[in-house]
Amino acid sequence: MxxxxxxxxxxxxxxxxxxxxxxxxxxxxxxxxxxxxxxxxxxxxxxxxxxxxxxxxxxxxxxxxxxxxxxxxxxxxxxxxxxxxxxxxxxxxxxxxxxxxxxxxxxxxxxxxxxxxxxxxxxxxxxxxxxxxxxEGISADIHKAGVLHVATNPAQEARLRDHLPQLRAAGWGSEDLIELDRSELSNRIRIQGAVAAHWSPHCARLxxxxxxxxxxxxxxxxxxxxxxxxxxxxxxxxxxxxxxxxxxxxxxxxxxxxxxxxxxxxxxxxLPMNSSMVVTEPLSEAIWDEIGWASAELVGDGAHSFGYMQHTADGRIVIGGRGVPYRFGSRTDVRGATSSDTQHQLRDLLVRYFPAAGKIELDHAWSGVLGVPxxxxxxxxxxxxxxxxxxxxxxxxxxxxxxxxxxxxxxxxLGRDTGLTRLPWVDHTVRNWEPEPVRWMAVRSLYVAYRAADRREFGGSPHTAAIARLADRISGR
Ligand SMILES: Cc1cc2nc3c(=O)[nH]c(=O)nc-3n(C[C@H](O)[C@H](O)[C@H](O)COP(=O)(O)OP(=O)(O)OC[C@H]3O[C@@H](n4cnc5c(N)ncnc54)[C@H](O)[C@@H]3O)c2cc1C
Missing domain, CATH: 3.50.50.60 (FAD/NAD(P)-binding domain)
Structure with missing residues (x-):
């Protein structure tokens, strides 16, 4: 070793x-x-x-x-x-x-x-x-404090609630997923605009x-x-x-x-789908006091463009989101370079959720690709x-x-017949994506729709925007 x-x-x-x-x-x-x-x-x-x-x-x-x-x-x-x-x-x-x-x-x-x-x-x-x-002695800053899915407007809250029966059916019992109201959430983390959350112990930061x-x-x-x-x-x-x-x-x-x-x-x-991230400089004790988040749970919102966050081992916040979702012809980025628009969007999201972080500097921005069937x-x-x-x-x-x-x-x-080889994702068949330019036009339109839906929902609309439902149906999400 x-x-x-x-x-x-x-x-x-x-x-x-x-x-x-x-x-x-x-x-x-x-x-x-x-x-x-x-x-x-x-x-x-x-x-x-x-x-x-x-x-x-x-x-x-x-x-x-x-x-x-x-x-x-x-x-x-x-x-x-x-x-x-x-x-x-x-x-x-x-x-x-x-x-x-x-x-x-x-x-x-x-x-x-x-x-x-x-x-x-x-x-x-x-x-x-x-x-x-x-x-194996791999030191990866692992800390298991669970995950918080936070509704940051009424439409997100409705989706969180609607999703619960499906999770329960799939085996998320009462100890695997706990509903938190606004005040229970604020004992853990203070996110501006948060209305409700789910906490699950099954997640670790690394x-x-x-x-x-x-x-x-x-x-x-x-x-x-x-x-x-x-x-x-x-x-x-x-x-x-x-x-x-x-x-x-x-x-x-x-x-x-x-x-x-x-x-x-x-x-x-x-399809190579981009996700982009920024990291702050280390936050002062005073800012952490305002935010809370002492247990370093992972935190995500319920927006269609999904914002996700980590409290790092050295006291920073990393925040990620969709950025430029897809490049024509399934191209990938050049070593993670990220547009300034995306950097601004992520910074705005950070400050929307944590106004106390309004004056802090960002240290780094990068992107990567997910594989989307x-x-x-x-x-x-x-x-x-x-x-x-x-x-x-x-x-x-x-x-x-x-x-x-x-x-x-x-x-x-190894030719073993085990519980793992019988899981439903083994040999799960999926059809191919459409050829270009249809692929590019479709993904771009979908994310225009998701952003519009997020804007409506942050504006106070209590229901999932119809345009997002349509985008889900077309995208197969
Ligand atoms: C910004 C971002 C945030 C994410 N956040 C999370 C998260 O918090 N939690 C989570 O569960 N998932 C997250 N994901 C998804 C998760 O990181 C991936 O699902 C996972 O890392 C996939 O691992 P992989 O080994 O399959 O692919 P990769 O890590 O992408 O590895 C593929 C490797 O193949 C190499 N390669 C590619 N083509 C060739 C070739 N032709 N020849 C030789 N080598 C090649 C690449 O260089 C690369 O090293 C995130 C992804 C991104 C991009």
């Missing part, structure tokens, strides 16, 4: 962020621990038992569980940039039991008991990540890049080969083709989430004949979901 940890130390220097506002550069989380020196690229053709494309949480958890359970497996992870370059090193740090997909859709396909199984496994996945980090980097080091220490700066251009049965040679393997697992459109033949599979439901798949597999399409709920997917892929690759 200590050798893995000393290796992390030799690759990265723990250093506080330099002063001055930074835009992009992957994420604040990576800057906080020092940008990595990439591992070596693949050199020429190689043979393995399992090739995994992408060194985000999906790829790394899959490698971890496979190698831990069957140490003689030869496993290669092929990563275009560096481990944690994607959403895994940029996210909001909600290690949450919310399922990566719509339970009602899984229920429609396989029944409510199957959807409830998935939910039970998501509850467990949160604790599994916490436990593995502890046993520093995303610390998890990705730490997990990569653990996986490498177990004997998995990680090749960085090695972009896979094509995935074929039993072969991953890169610019530096091919990896031939019995199983080739695609774990590329929001970047999947960049692989030959996969352009319309998952046409019906907003994640899937895990392995074809034993061709050896091709994948997991992803988590939309915004992949931090815990990737762990469950990694264990499920392990069972599928």
């Amino acid at each position: 200590s050798s893995f940890l000393s290796r992390i130390g030799s690759r990265r220097e723990e250093s506080p962020p330099t002063s001055g506002f930074v835009n992009g550069e992957v994420s604040f989380w990576h800057r906080q621990i020092g940008m990595p020196t990439p591992r070596s690229a693949l050199q020429g053709d190689r043979q393995y038992d399992v090739a995994i494309v992408g060194a985000g949480y999906t790829g790394l958890w899959t490698a971890y569980y496979l190698k831990r359970d069957q140490p003689d497996l030869r496993i290669a992870v092929l990563e275009g940039d560096f481990a944690g370059f994607g959403a895994s090193g940029r996210n909001g740090g909600w290690l949450s039991a919310e399922p990566p997909g719509q339970l009602r859709r899984y229920a429609a396909a396989r029944g409510w008991p199957a959807a409830a199984d998935l939910q039970r496994q998501m509850f467990k996945a949160v604790d599994e990540v916490v436990e593995v980090c502890s046993t 520093q995303p890049a610390k998890l990705a980097v730490g997990l990569a080091a653990v996986v490498e220490g177990l004997g998995v080969d990680i090749f960085e700066q090695t972009r896979v251009t094509e995935i074929r049965p039993k072969q991953a083709v890169t610019e530096h040679g091919s990896v031939y393997a019995d199983y080739v697992i695609r774990a590329t989430e929001g970047f999947t459109a960049g692989i030959k033949g996969h352009r319309r599979v998952w 046409r019906n907003w439901c994640a899937s895990v798949h392995l074809d034993r004949r061709t050896g091709l597999g994948w997991a992803g399409g988590y939309v915004g709920h992949g931090v815990a979901g990737t762990n469950l997917a990694g264990r499920t892929l392990r069972d599928l690759v």
